Amino acid sequence: MALSFPDLSGAALDDLVEKLTHYAISNGLVIYPPDFKVYQPSVAPVTLYPTPFPRAQFHKGVDISTRFNDLYSRVVVDKSWLKEVIADLSKYDRDFTGMLYKTYLEAEPKIVQPVSLGLFRSDYMLDTVSNSIKQVEFNTVSVSFGGLSPKVGQLHSFLNSQGLYGTPQYYQETDLPTSQSTDGLANGLFEAVKYYETSEKTASTIVLFVVQPGERNVFDQRAIEYSLFAKGVKSERVDFDKIISSVKVDSSHKLFYKEQEVAVVYYRSAYAPSEYNHPDSWKARLLLETTKAIKCPSLLVQLSGAKKVQQLLTDRAVLEKYGFADEELLSTFVQIYPLDASEQGQLAKKLAFEHPERFVLKPQREGGGNNVYKEDIPGFLRSLDEKEWGAYILMELIVPAVHDNKILRNGDVLNEGIVSELGVFGTLLFNETDGTILRNDYAGYLLRSKTSTSNEGGVAAGFGCVDSLYLHD
Known part of the structure; x- marks a missing residue:
């Protein structure tokens, strides 16, 4: 049975908000507000308390994460099936899916790097009808908040250990897991770099973060960059619309940025049509796709995350084709x-x-x-x-529970009740041509919440907040 939320008001609530704010700013749990100056980060929207989640359902999401990674690798390797699905979808969504597919077809005969890196996130809501997790979507490009999620767990554990939820401690520390997603995602990038350096017989390569100009969620990305640097790998950042003017490709198709060899191109952008407004956008995507750098994700991996593919994968017959038609996966589908x-x-x-x-x-x-x-x-x-x-x-x-948690956003405490979504990160390094899986790892979790009156849940888009788990039996 889950504990109820701490019942704080007045001076006790004010004290909690102040200490939460100080901790968040001190530890990089921050985001830029709209129209920011570079020196003006603010506390990322966050819950005051951890949100309850059934322990068994959390572990189920963790346990099946590598199997979902494997499933999507098989979809990508089954190129004829995936291309047929995407070609059909492209008729309806010509401006974006259609252009991604057109660019892939143009790149396909020139692809020189068959190995691809996926940093994935499978999102679930706990359905109150079945009391089990149900998959909302599977994300294959630019999965966010892996760099901030550990900081939220650390924040809530700190507040609990300080007796700010109730003395001596309101929650058992063992019930407050801290995500390892920063290091987990950085490990995925690190393994891709090491594979590239070994196969190309080179060293001192970099990861190139391809980002949006004026990125507000930069600190989430920087956390992964700094974790990667601690492992000995340097990163550089380049705006998507500056690719053509910033990179060079040599005669052996190796990619260079500022004279540094690029082992991995890591997209934290290029997932929305609005990002392709620059005259060179599609040319840039094509150029990067045909280099020896490992793409995260490749065009085909990005396309495998289409909602149409998700819809088809809920069909038992399709899952059987890939060897994944078991009840544990099927039970997560609506x-x-x-x-x-x-x-x-x-x-x-x-x-x-x-x-x-x-x-x-x-x-x-x-x-x-x-x-x-x-x-x-x-x-x-x-x-x-x-x-x-x-x-x-x-x-x-999905019919999620509404919890009496509170959200701190821009200094205001919102008390409207929340619904939550569990994201489970995974990393996959694999060969798109022959299906060889080089690494397949669970990479931590994320809990995002939003007010129960809001349909949308994007944190950076202004709809939700970052949260952490209180596990209960």
């Missing part, structure tokens, strides 16, 4: 429908208009703020030509 001309697609269109309150409509987009929920679905679909509906999937809503 019903996901296409919105196409298939029999399932026709059923989905009927459900979307007759029972929209049961569903969320998702496009092929990342980063928060793109989904359409419940009663908004029929009107949104009517606003589109029906030919465009195929760009979306209709996903059964």
